[in-house]
Amino acid sequence: MHVAVCTLLSQSGYYEVEQVDEDGWPHFKQLKEIPTWSLMEQENILKDHILLYFDTKEI
Numbered sequence: 323m324h325v326a327v328c329t330l331l332s333q334s335g336y337y338e339v340e341q342v343d344e345d346g347w348p349h350f351k352q353l354k355e356i357p358t359w360s361l362m363e364q365e366n367i368l369k370d371h372i373l374l375y376f377d378t379k380e381i
Contacts, residue, residue, distance in 0.1 A: 329354070330371035334380075 328337040328350040340351040359367060 325350075327368070330368060330375060333371055333374055 325348060329348070331337050332339070332350070336354055336356055337350040337352055339348045340350050343349060
């Protein structure tokens with residue numbers, strides 16, 4: 323779940339991949355503080371980022 327959230331929020335500059343380990347797992351570095359969002363805001367932001375992810379990956 324952590325990898326998924328970091329991957330999604332990296333699209334908005336909150337995280338970036340710092341390295342990929344020998345097993346192929348990405349390790350992220352936080353670039354900026356994540357705002358305190360309400361539960362509804364969190365849900366909507368993740369939904370928007372999921373749609374953006376699939377749009378950019380052409381899946």
